[in-house]
Amino acid sequence: MKPVAPxxxxxxxxxAQAVLREIEKGFGQIPNLxxxxxHFPPLLKANWEKYKAxxxxxxxxxxxxxxxxxxxxxxxxxxxxVAAHSQALLxxxxxxxxxxxxxxxxxxxxxxxxxxxxxxxxxxRANKNPHEIDESSFEDLKQLGVTEVEIIExxxxxxxxxxxxxxxxxxxxxxxx
Numbered sequence: 305m306k307p308v309a310p311x312x313x314x315x316x317x318x319x320a321q322a323v324l325r326e327i328e329k330g331f332g333q334i335p336n337l338x339x340x341x342x343h344f345p346p347l348l349k350a351n352w353e354k355y356k357a358x359x360x361x362x363x364x365x366x367x368x369x370x371x372x373x374x375x376x377x378x379x380x381x382x383x384x385x386v387a388a389h390s391q392a393l394l395x396x397x398x399x400x401x402x403x404x405x406x407x408x409x410x411x412x413x414x415x416x417x418x419x420x421x422x423x424x425x426x427x428x429r430a431n432k433n434p435h436e437i438d439e440s441s442f443e444d445l446k447q448l449g450v451t452e453v454e455i456i457e458x459x460x461x462x463x464x465x466x467x468x469x470x471x472x473x474x475x476x477x478x479x480x481x
Contacts, residue, residue: 308475310339319345323352330356335388336480337472351467358464362457367396368420371406372461375424376431378407382469384479391481419448423458431462 313324313334320342328334341348359369370392377385386407393403398414405413411421422445429437445455471477 306476306478308340308343310336310477311342312339316342317345320348323349327352333481336477337384337388337468340475340477341471351464354464358457358460363451363454364423364457364461365416365420367393367398367414368416368423369461370396371411371414371416371420372424372427372458373465374406375409375428376462376465377469379428379431380466380469380473382465382473384472384477385465385469387479388481419445419450419454422448423450423454426455427458427462430459431466 311320313321316324316339323345324334324338324342327338338348338352341351359366359373362369364372370389374386374389374393377389390403390407393406394400398406402414405411411424416424426437426441426445429441442455
């Protein structure tokens with residue numbers, strides 16, 4: 305038995321149902337991650353709004369962001385999120401070989417630009433050991449044309465998925481895709 309079971313749409317509050325409808329419209333389904341968050345509608349709404357802001361807006365490519373989510377989740381051992389973002393990359397048109405190259409950190413085989421690859425490196429380092437990142441790391445990124453907005457956007461994806469990783473792993477949320 306799961307510590308907290310995902311709510312079916314009919315079990316959710318009216319407030320949560322409104323958010324779940326929007327999520328279903330966006331994904332074509334309601335992932336168990338969000339069904340579980342529906343127990344606390346303010347968290348569900350806040351995380352959905354944050355997901356839309358971080359993943360659907362900004363300067364970075366959707367492939368770059370999904371790759372980032374996949375690699376941060378891989379580093380954190382979150383099988384749910386690795387599976388979700390592997391599927392998202394396939395839906396974006398990447399081949400299974402390109403998704404596997406992402407998982408194996410063979411990022412030059414994925415079609416990502418050099419600056420996106422470097423941002424992925426920053427993201428992984430920030431996730432694993434942020435205290436080891438020094439000023440020269442940012443100078444190297446800026447030499448590649450990376451903007452401060454893109455650095456913040458990258459770290460926003462890290463922040464979002466570290467939270468999602470901890471949430472689904474702690475509650476043992478079952479994969480549903």
